Amino acid sequence: MLEEVALLDVPHEIEYREGFPVLTVSQAVEALDEQLRDLFPGLWLRGEISGLTHARSGHYYFTLKDDVAQISCVLFARDAARLRWRPEEGMAVLLFGEPGIYRDRGQLQVIARQLEPEGAGALAVAFEQLCARLRDEGLFDEDRKRRIPRLPKRVGVATSPKGAVIRDILQVSRRRHPGIDIVIAPTRVQGDGAENEIAAAIGRLQHQGIDVLIVARGGGSLEDLWPFNTEPVARAIFSSDVPVVSAVGHETDTTIADLVADLRAPTPSAAAELVFPDRRQLLADVTAGHDRLTRALTQALNQKRERIERLQRLLPHPGRRLEWQRQRLDDLFARCNRAIRTDIERRQQRLNHLVARLDGVDPLRPLARGYTMAECGGQPVTRAADLTPGQTVDLRFADGVAQSRIESVQLEEGAA
CATH class of the missing domain: 3.40.50.2300 (Response regulator)
Structure with a gap:
């Protein structure tokens, strides 16, 4: 072990103390990491996923544990992309990876390269996971499915x-x-x-x-x-x-x-x-439909004809009904004529009455009895005081107009 550590490429001469090397933390971690990788270039681990985290980078971080021990694992995004299923918390898996030391924390970890679910195969797990997700989104709902067009x-x-x-x-x-x-x-x-x-x-x-x-x-x-x-x-x-x-x-x-x-x-x-x-079946369906429609129309027409015949028996003869209508029309015509004549007579009487009243107030009516009407400038002269000697006035008779000149004006006593 000491000889292997001594072979490490370090920037300074390794110091020994009491026969053992004195290393920096980074040198120790590096040496341990290399020794671990040489001892286990790859290994399979069986355990349960715990503390699963899916980072935004796409990496999965989790702990693989059994009843006695646990070890930290990482599944990088490039390896995770090859999986057809998604790791889940509590899932029993078989992991192949490379053990090593995570130098920033000096922590033992396994870099996972392959991950398989225990028991059911990876494809079966992937199938069930995707089914569950799509079902929750409503992609399998029967009420959204459409009918296939018939033609x-x-x-x-x-x-x-x-x-x-x-x-x-x-x-x-x-x-x-x-x-x-x-x-x-x-x-x-x-x-x-x-x-x-x-x-x-x-x-x-x-x-x-x-x-x-x-x-x-x-x-x-x-x-x-x-x-x-x-x-x-x-x-x-x-x-x-x-x-x-x-x-x-x-x-x-x-x-x-x-x-x-x-x-x-x-x-x-x-x-x-x-x-x-099937085109032949379609033609057969059309023919059968035509026959059904023909029978239905024939039956409907027969029912209508029977109903008309029943109504004809219940209704009076059209000629007799026409005679009643003609008689009623004659009666209405006579009543209208009487009403019109009565109205005309009433209106004629009213018109005669109005004419008589108009004649009574006609200013020219007295002229027919020998009276005249004096006018000056087209306006009637009603007072002698409005005239002056030498003034010309028109005297209107029943049959015409005559001009006269005023010689003198004599007013009655007390006239203004």
């Missing part, structure tokens, strides 16, 4: 452009309804990064005028189907503007894509059967 005009398909899946879908579509357009968004359906390609394919199809979308791949292992158990694919399906049919794997396989989709089909061929209507 789509355009269908989008996100799948691999090669293999049996796309061939099966095209074959079913040609057999059931070749008149429906198909838009294919090719994508990888397994392997690292496939989930982002699948999500991008779903996004591209949103701008192709489709009415419904099929997300499909054939069967495989849990690892092969894993892209359809990821958050990017789940959120892409959830955000789709049109209904989505998930057809991933075999009937016994269940993926998160199936849980988010509006409809799950057991196989890609079954998805095509659900999305593409």
Whole structure:
């Protein structure tokens, strides 16, 4: 041990005291760290996660413990990014890492490089964790799922452009309804990064005028189907503007894509059967509907005809009813004539009365009895005092006007 420490590259000569080296704290920590790494270049630890902290940097800090001891651990962000599940407090795990000394605190710690959940596999844990989170957000709610259109005009398909899946879908579509357009968004359906390609394919199809979308791949292992158990694919399906049919794997396989989709089909061929209507069945349905409508209309017309016949028996003959109406019209006409004549006579009497009253106040009426009316400048002269000798006045008679000149004016006694 002393010889190995002596081989350390230190800036000054190591001092020995009573046969033992005198080191600075940093030298001691460095020496211990190197010895520990040489002794255990890597090791597996089994224990329970405690005191878990997820830093903003992406690193995980926690303590791994058992019934007797505990040790500090760190999982750096670059290694954590490779995990398909999230470490949780109290979880039993199997950890592979490198032991060492954290020099700032002189603390023993293990740098974790791999982390696996004990018992259930990592993929199963990741599946359950993501399911729980998405379920809490409402992505699996049944009340948000939409009906598949019965007669789509355009269908989008996100799948691999090669293999049996796309061939099966095209074959079913040609057999059931070749008149429906198909838009294919090719994508990888397994392997690292496939989930982002699948999500991008779903996004591209949103701008192709489709009415419904099929997300499909054939069967495989849990690892092969894993892209359809990821958050990017789940959120892409959830955000789709049109209904989505998930057809991933075999009937016994269940993926998160199936849980988010509006409809799950057991196989890609079954998805095509659900999305593409059978043209022959549609024609048969139309014919049957036409027949039902014809029978319903015929029955309705017969019921109306019977009702009219019953009403005809209850109602009087139209000719007799017309005679009653004519007689009533004649009576009304006669009554109107009498009323009009009475009103005219009453108005004529009133008019004669008014004419007589007007005649009584007509200023020209006395002229017919030999009287005259003097006017000067178009205005009547009512007093002799208003006249002066030599003034010309008009004398109005019943049959005309004569001019005269005033020779003299004689006023009655007491006249002003």
